[in-house]
Amino acid sequence: MVKVSAGHGIEIDLDGIRIGLDDHDGNGVDYVFVSHAHGDHLRKVSRNLPAICSEETAMLAAAKGVDLKIASLPGIELFPSGHILGSMALRVGHSLLYTGDVCDRSRGPIRGFDPPKVETIIIESTFGFEEFRFPKLEDVLGVAKDCIDDCFRKDIPVVVMGYALGKAQQLEFLLDEFRPSYVHPLLAKYDDIYRLFGIGIREKVNVDEACRMKLLEKKPWIIFAPCRSGRSSFNLYFKKRFGARFMAFSGWACDKRYKDAMGVDEAFPLSDHCDFDGLLRTVKRSRAKRVFTTHGFSRELAEHLRKIGYDAQPLVRDQRTLHRYLRED
Template sequence: MPLLTFTDRGIYCERADVYIDPWKPVDRALLTHGHADHSRWGNKYYLTTRTAAPVINYRLGDIKIETVEFGEVKTINGVKFSFHPAGHIIGSAQIRVEYKGEIWVASGDYKLEDDGLSEAYEPIKCQHFITESTFGLPVYRWVPQEEVFADINDWWRANKEDGKVSVITAYALGKAQRLLEGLDPEIGTIYTHGAIENTNEVIRAQGIKLNDTVRVTKDVNKKDYPGNIVMATPGAVGQPWMKKFGQARVGAASGWMTLRGARRRRGADRGFVLSDHCDWPALLEAIALTEANNIYVTHGYTAIFSKHLRGLGLNAVELETEYEGELAEIESKAEPSESAENAGK
């Protein structure tokens, strides 16, 4: 039997009796990161990285959680587990699993571009590599993030000159903090939706410095918003919460902005192509760096990407899982504070 198997509860290591990012409740769960499709409530015991744990605790509530440092080896019934940077969001990890020379890596979600905020991606050599394919089509090719941030800041400046409020959407964990660090605070004030600010507070409490922000509340004078920028969750667009900003201009930052029509579907005037996942070339590069011959594709364009990998001579298979990649992060259910915020408080 292989060291890891794929079950109806998640990725399972029978010898250690643990699951990686399970989507149904289990006794022991090893989590790659805190996004909702990878960290779910109901497990008896959690293990994750020290920097991922605070947000997971915030999102899941009263849970029994243990942490490890990146690179630290934890041995369970002879199986060696270690967590290595995935570069996706703060604290995100790939989980390396080794037993008697057999090595697997479950990558969770990952990106190769160093955003300066998340721990930078670390390639891990293995025989078996479990990968996403959220953007596993040749059409998805990112430009350097510096160029995207320059475009966003230019858009904000132009809106300011027109006396408009700029609203840019981002999921509360990961993309929001990355955008926050890319915004130029010299242009004006950065306001935040409550769900985003709650996450910012958890991250700041870890000693991680972020640009200054002001929470959107009913106490802020509506006249203070024009010329400034508001970071909102995608779910807030079109809700009563938005009325306080008047005729705002809405931007959306996502890898999906590559596709025609995606901006319109997300209620945005302007789309910026920025993703916390790999594009097509980076996916192929990451797989090559592992030197693995056996590739397991868990979510995204699984059929097309697996077929391409087989054409390269790799043993690639597609798997049915409940991971959703950036779609889950953009269209996720409300954060604990978000329902009240969207109600227009």
């Protein structure tokens, strides 16, 4: 019998063994599952309990100062979820699939999620709202590359920004043709781990070093940096000192207000999550009959799924108990 509840976080009870899913504080569970190493999945996670996660996630978490003791359990399988290096979905027998953060589109070195068949799926819903439909990767990249080319022709340097872990490495891989390129130190430590697992991200001089060696005096260049507001001190320095243009990459760029809110020159809709259609595709391909949605637009996605015939409901994390029990085949 598999039981799902949402008290201290989402929990699965597998024949008496309790597993806390993502950012679980460990209260009352025997194991924690860490789907991937993004901060919002690690913030509260118990460091004392055995952690079901990939080796990549354990290394990336260690780089953030979170030590995870890797464990495995019979009846539990992990499937690459296509979000970032090492991100995994968890399947319990053939009955339940928890996606964690998920993306069904292949992007550069990361392959899109291929969901296994299950009875019930717990799916993230960060972009589970109809307005979030991402253009094709090639189209986004084509426009972004034209934009950088245009800057380079005018000797204008460019700062490319994305989440420090995952998005930034994608961008470094996909925009490798623009040189010379430099990397923010925060990204460099994750780049090293990506390389360790065979992802060909070229080594670069770090920005601090490039400043010291006065390499940035010779324009144009490209810097890969974490996603920060155009008004942050790091960005203002490069804007004032070198006249750099700032380009941000995020799924939120689908919302026209994102560019101004971030204070950047350009914003491109590139995400490591499924868009609305991708979430529907993932549910359909999993052949699940029951759906729980979590994070982001969980209510909206569940409502849409109900309209098209699924037994779907949002899984609210602060909910004390869930009256629904899930039975294994």
